[in-house]
Amino acid sequence: MNILVCIKRVPATGAKIVLTEDGQAIDTRHLGFTISPHEECAVEEAIRLVEAHGGRATVLTLGPEAAIEQLRESLAMGVSEAILLETDGDEWDPVATARAITDAIRARQSDGEPFDLLLFGNESADAGGYQVGIRVARALGLPCVTGVKKLDVDGDTLTARREIPGGWGVYRLPLPAVVTVKEGINLPRYPSLPGKLRAKKKPIERITPQKNPGGPRMVRLKTPPETGRGAQILGEGPAAASRVVELLRELGVLQS
Amino acid sequence: MILALIDHEQGTLNETSLEMLTLGRELAQSLNVPLAAVLIGEAAHPLADGLAAHGISIAFAAAHPRLTAYAPDAWAHTLHRLIEAEQPPVVLAPGSERGNDVLARLAARAELPFAANCIAAKAGEPFTVTRLRWGGSLLEEAHLPGAPKLLSVAPHTLPAEAAPAAASLAVRPFTPTLADDDFRVQVAAREETAGDRVSLAEARIVVGGGRGVGSAEGFAVLEELAALLGGAVGCSRAVTNHGWRPHAEQVGQTGTRIAPEIYIACGISGAIQHMVGCKGARHILAVNTDPEAPIIARADTAIIGDLHKVLPAIVSLINEQLSRTTGGEHGNGGEGSEGGGE
Numbered sequence: 001m002n003i004l005v006c007i008k009r010v011p012a013t014g015a016k017i018v019l020t021e022d023g024q025a026i027d028t029r030h031l032g033f034t035i036s037p038h039e040e041c042a043v044e045e046a047i048r049l050v051e052a053h054g055g056r057a058t059v060l061t062l063g064p065e066a067a068i069e070q071l072r073e074s075l076a077m078g079v080s081e082a083i084l085l086e087t088d089g090d091e092w093d094p095v096a097t098a099r100a101i102t103d104a105i106r107a108r109q110s111d112g113e114p115f116d117l118l119l120f121g122n123e124s125a126d127a128g129g130y131q132v133g134i135r136v137a138r139a140l141g142l143p144c145v146t147g148v149k150k151l152d153v154d155g156d157t158l159t160a161r162r163e164i165p166g167g168w169g170v171y172r173l174p175l176p177a178v179v180t181v182k183e184g185i186n187l188p189r190y191p192s193l194p195g196k197l198r199a200k201k202k203p204i205e206r207i208t209p210q211k212n213p214g215g216p217r218m219v220r221l222k223t224p225p226e227t228g229r230g231a232q233i234l235g236e237g238p239a240a241a242s243r244v245v246e247l248l249r250e251l252g253v254l255q256s
Numbered sequence: 257m258i259l260a261l262i263d264h265e266q267g268t269l270n271e272t273s274l275e276m277l278t279l280g281r282e283l284a285q286s287l288n289v290p291l292a293a294v295l296i297g298e299a300a301h302p303l304a305d306g307l308a309a310h311g312i313s314i315a316f317a318a319a320h321p322r323l324t325a326y327a328p329d330a331w332a333h334t335l336h337r338l339i340e341a342e343q344p345p346v347v348l349a350p351g352s353e354r355g356n357d358v359l360a361r362l363a364a365r366a367e368l369p370f371a372a373n374c375i376a377a378k379a380g381e382p383f384t385v386t387r388l389r390w391g392g393s394l395l396e397e398a399h400l401p402g403a404p405k406l407l408s409v410a411p412h413t414l415p416a417e418a419a420p421a422a423a424s425l426a427v428r429p430f431t432p433t434l435a436d437d438d439f440r441v442q443v444a445a446r447e448e449t450a451g452d453r454v455s456l457a458e459a460r461i462v463v464g465g466g467r468g469v470g471s472a473e474g475f476a477v478l479e480e481l482a483a484l485l486g487g488a489v490g491c492s493r494a495v496t497n498h499g500w501r502p503h504a505e506q507v508g509q510t511g512t513r514i515a516p517e518i519y520i521a522c523g524i525s526g527a528i529q530h531m532v533g534c535k536g537a538r539h540i541l542a543v544n545t546d547p548e549a550p551i552i553a554r555a556d557t558a559i560i561g562d563l564h565k566v567l568p569a570i571v572s573l574i575n576e577q578l579s580r581t582t583g584g585e586h587g588n589g590g591e592g593s594e595g596g597g598e
Contacts, residue, residue, distance in 0.1 A: 015526055015550030017394050026394075037493075037510045095369060123356075123372075125509065125529070126389055127396075130372045130408075131360035138364035143440040146328075146357050162353070164265065167448040169326070171441060183510040184503030187496070215369030216385065216398040224395050229540060229556045233547075237561040238569035244541065245573050247557060251518055251539055253461050253485060254574065 001055035001153065004108075005046040005119040006101060006133075007039040007074060009067040010126045023220040025091075026126075035070045037183045038121030044188035045181055046119055047078040049153060055116075056080040060104065062097050064089035068204055075199035076191030082202065083108075085209040091127070095214020098135035104207055105140065117158070118178045122147050137178035144178040145171045149185045257292045257314060258284045259338060259404075261331075261349040261358060262307070267299030272350035274310055274416030276409040279377060280348050281311040281419055286379050287345060290314055290423065294338060296331050297323045304427050313421040318430045326354065327442035330434050332361035337432040339366070344404050345379070351408040359408050368402040373410040388413075391509035391532040412513065412536060454488040456505060461487030462516045464507055464534070465495060468523015468544065468563060472500040477567045478522060484574055490514060490534075492524050508533035522563040526551025543567070 011031045018027045035043065046057040059074040061067045062085040071082040085100050092100070109115065118140075120133030130146075137144035150161035150168070156175050161168040191199070234243040248254035260280045263270035277291070284291040292314035293307050304315035318334050335347060335358065347362070349355035351373040363370035375395070376386040382399040388410050389396050400407065456462065463482040465475055475489065482489045490507040491500070507514055509529040515536030522543040524530060531554055534540060542555040543563045552558050559566055 013390065013393075013528055015528060017390065017528060093369070125391075126394075128373060128389055128391065129370075130356040131363060131370055134357075134360040135364045138361070143329075144361075145441050147353050161447075164446070166451065167446060169443045170445040170447060172444045173441060184496075184506070187499055187503075215401045216371045216387075217401065219384070219397040219399060221389070222386075222395040222397065224392070229554060231553050231555055232557045233552075234541075234557050234559055236559070238565045240559045240561065241566065241569035241573045244559065244566075244570050245577070247539075247541065248485070248518070248574075253487075253517055 001049055001053045001116045002113050003046045003049060003055065003057040003117045003119065004105065004115045005039070005042045005057060005059050005074070005079065007043060007059060007061050007070055008036045008121070008124045008126075009033050009061060009063045009070045010036045010124060017223060019221055019223065023222065024218075025221070033066070033069060035073060036121055036125040038123065038125075038181060040188045041183045041185050042119040042121055042181045043074045043077055043079060044186045045151060046117075047189075048186065049117070049151075050078075053153060058083065060085065060101065062092060062100055062209065063087060071204055072199045072202075073191060075202050076195040077189055078195065081205070083205045083207065085207050087209070087211075091218070092211065093213055093215055093217065094127070094129040094131045095135065096211055098132045098139065099212050099214070100209035101132070102136050102139040103209065105136070114176065116175045117153075118142070118176075120178065120180045122180045122182045133178055133180040140178075142176055142178050143173045144180070145173060146180040148179050148181045151179060151181070151185065257290045257342060257344050258287070258346045258348060259292055259294055259316075259335070259342065259344045260312075261294045261296070261335060261347070261355060262300060262303060263350050263352045263355050264295075264297075264300045264303060267297075267302065269303055269306070270350060270352050270354070271416060272352045272355070272409070272411040275411065275414045276348055276350040276355075277307070277310045277312070278414045278417055279374070279409050283346055283348075283377055283379060284311070289345070291421070292316060292342075292344075294318065294335065296334050301427075304425065308425040309418045309420055310416070311419045311421045313423040313425060315425060315427045316430045317427055318432060320432060320434055322434065322439055325443040327439050328354070328357045328361055329441055330438040331358045332365060333434050333438045334430075334432040335362050336366055338430060339404060346377075346405045346407070349408045351410045355408050359406055363406050368404070368406055369400060370406040370408075371398060371400050372408050374407045375410050375413045377405075377407060390528060392535070393509075393528040393532055412515070454486070456488045456490055456507070456512050456514060459488035459514065460517045461485045461520075462490045462507070462514050462518075462534075462537070463487055463520045463522070464490035464492070464524060465501075465522050465563075466492040466524030466530075467494040469495065469500070470523075470564075474564065475501060477564065477571065480571050481520070481567055484571060487516070490519075492527070492530050521551055521555065522567065524551055525549050526554055
């Protein structure tokens with residue numbers, strides 16, 4: 001199988017989001033970065049499919065040069081090749097992002113092997129647009145199934161499962177196809193030390209993508225109003241157990 | 257008119273559709289146009305009557321021989337046909353899984369921008385939306401270009417309110433011309449999972465554990481407390497990353513959103529991705545050794561202490577009081593007792 005997995009570099013936020021003075025971005029001076037959660041699972045899924053069916057997996061990201069960190073993480077987990085669509089660090093809207101990714105895929109496929117499977121995260125942790133994978137699929141004329149939490153490939157057929165109340169909805173598609181996955185589809189592996197060392201030596205293909213904005217156009221970011229809950233300390237240690245039982249009764253969740 | 261896609265699972269209404277109508281009514285009023293519902297698939301048509309109480313005066317009942325099981329591209333194409341026929345200024349969907357899926361596909365085929373998970377929208381030039389980032393931990397104000405405007409409404413943020421329409425309900429049958437390609441992606445089968453445990457999303461009581469629990473075995477006391485209270489066990493992402501609990505129990509932005517009467521959060525620090533998952537809880541009780549842990553400020557009440565000492569004490573006390581009650585029922589629900597404990 002020839003698999004492409006698309007990832008996004010996002011800040012690893014903690015207990016609070018702090019914005020820059022102009023409200024245009026998150027202040028990331030004291031933050032680390034990571035692969036967005038759904039996408040980390042997409043990378044793991046790509047590697048598992050290659051382990052089961054042979055072939056190779058390529059990781060791609062649209063982002064600043066610093067996103068090479070996330071590409072190397074994916075290489076260390078076990079993908080074979082990496083592509084950076086290099087931007088100046090400004091966030092691109094989902095239409096522009098999808099166009100640039102589509103262009104890169106077309107370029108890749110025109111002088112090489114077509115991809116059997118294109119994997120995306122269902123939505124990025126930060127922007128949460130829910131649309132990049134869908135737009136790329138439409139542009140390439142490929143079927144797309146989203147929100148997938150179980151994926152199986154048998155020859156040319158893909159079986160994808162999404163959670164519905166009470167169970168699973170099952171979809172069957174012919175390859176090639178686009179799938180957007182959700183965290184929980186697998187538990188991503190920690191990169192091994194040999195994996196990390198190999199990843200350092202792998203070349204990264206760097207492309208300067210064309211930017212064609214489409215929208216929505218961000219005006220500014222705001223932190224939502226904090227509705228403080230009160231933070232009443234009921235007590236300390238096991239001695240406070242009686243206060244808890246009292247609380248449970250008051251809330252009507254414990255009857256005596 | 258504003259078109260509002262109604263999300264349903266084979267005719268069972270997804271309540272987030274009613275929340276969407278709250279934003280829909282406001283927009284319709286400001287544009288002085290009626291609010292129309294779109295019901296795709298015959299199973300959904302009976303929902304029309306109930307929607308009149310939420311401001312719907314027109315219901316497009318879309319039917320097609322192949323529109324039986326959910327097919328997102330077919331739903332998107334149906335909406336596209338309706339847009340061509342009715343030229344609405346705005347098309348809405350709830351920000352449910354299906355709502356976002358369908359509207360994104362409509363946006364892709366119509367080559368229009370799409371703003372997902374909006375909590376507010378203001379018509380005008382430019383059309384502005386306020387939408388969620390980071391699952392709700394951050395808000396984004398954005399301009400939405402294009403015509404019509406495509407936006408989905410963030411679930412569990414706006415209330416579902418009754419507000420009868422000015423005009424009586426007109427049901428308009430609609431038979432879209434669809435293509436074979438629209439059915440490449442369609443539910444082929446449904447599989448039921450055995451439901452022996454309390455579903456986390458619906459649980460009235462959730463006992464959650466974070467990194468502070470320390471190990472998979474450490475969850476035994478949380479399971480005990482949850483069972484005693486008739487509740488469900490939840491966990492943080494740190495816990496699922498360690499492989500201590502399955503992802504199905506993860507509470508948070510990339511896991512499950514819970515809305516219990518009480519969420520007892522043990523050994524959980526309070527990362528924003530976790531807090532968006534439990535902000536629907538009526539009461540949050542934190543159990544933590546660290547009085548400075550971010551979750552304390554976001555909780556209603558807190559116990560400062562080691563969960564491995566505090567929880568067994570709570571379990572003990574409850575068991576003790578239960579055994580002293582003759583023929584008493586335990587667990588959730590029911591009226592509170594008069595007076596305090598014995």
